[in-house]
Amino acid sequence: MIGQLTGRLLRKQPPEILIDVQGVGYEVQMPMTCMYDLPEIGENLVVCTHFVVREDAQLLYGFNTQAERTLFRQLIKAQGVGPKLALTIMSGMTASQFVRAVSHDDVSSLIKLPGVGRKTAERLVVEMRDRLANWTSATPATDSFGVDDHDLQPTIPVNDPRQDALSALAALGYKPVQAEKAIKQVATSGMSSEEMIRQALKSMA
Template identity: 50%
Template sequence: MIGRLRGTLLEKQPPWLVIDVGGVGYELEASMNTLLALPGIGETVQLYTHLSIRDDAHLLYGFIREAERALFRALIRVNGVGPKLALAILSGMEQEQFIRCVMDSDVKALTRLPGVGRKTAERLIVEMHDRFPHWAAAPDAGQAAAPPSTARGHDPLVDAEAALVTLGYKPAEAARMLSGHETGLSTEALIKAALTRKLAG
């Protein structure tokens, strides 16, 4: 089981990234919250990981905080929630915000997340409500967010739209979520702004 990786960040193409560890490039999928906290290309990064083994693939997921990985693992134990939907949930709202929605039985807020309909939202509330009273909601110490960087040679707007589609939004909806944002933002910042707008809407 691969539980943690420390190496050089080679590529960052949301929601994917590649880390070089001793000459081996590990490809991981990460939430937007993790991607926003990563340093620039070529710098050292450490991520907590979760390995998902399927018949057709071994998939590795990366998390900047151990608490985010713990929530991811709790989510995929919910009936009907797989790794892709769990990652979309973690990308769509902060951990503390998600816990608050569950504790307050806020179905409406949860259904704003891609792939989360009313029945899934209700299932999340029912199955996770009792887990959170003692949940460590505070961020891990020493994990300050680093400024996002833009991958060279990519159009941030195009990459942001592709990432939102990967998270489960329809292309037209992704385009609407990104419309009107100021130019010059990195891919990660555009995605975060679009998700924040969607959640607030």
């Protein structure tokens, strides 16, 4: 089990990042709410991870705090919720917002997320209420990165922020037409893909 990665951030292509850990690159999928708080390309970071092994793939999911990873693990235990839907849920709202929605039986907020119908939302509220009863504030994976700087800096690819944002929304389950409309409404010159995604998710909430 890979529970944590400490290394250098090489690439951000939502909802996936690439981390260099002593010369080995790990592709990690993250909720957008976690990606917003990542450092700049080339800087060091620590990511809590959850490792999923399937017949056709081995996938790493990453989080900024242990509490966020705990929520992800609880979500994928819920009936009808796999890692992809859990990632979508945690991209559409922060961990604290999700816990608040569950504690207040706020089904209407949950059904705004792609892939979450009324029955799924109602089931989540029922199943997650007891599991999240003792929820505490999120804590960072570590207070110190503890990674030495290297002379060799990563090559930073030039990407189209708009296209990256559209690809990320599609990966999170939003329909292309819906994603295109949301990005068109919020995109402005010079805006990063992460900010486009953040504003687009807010506009669709």
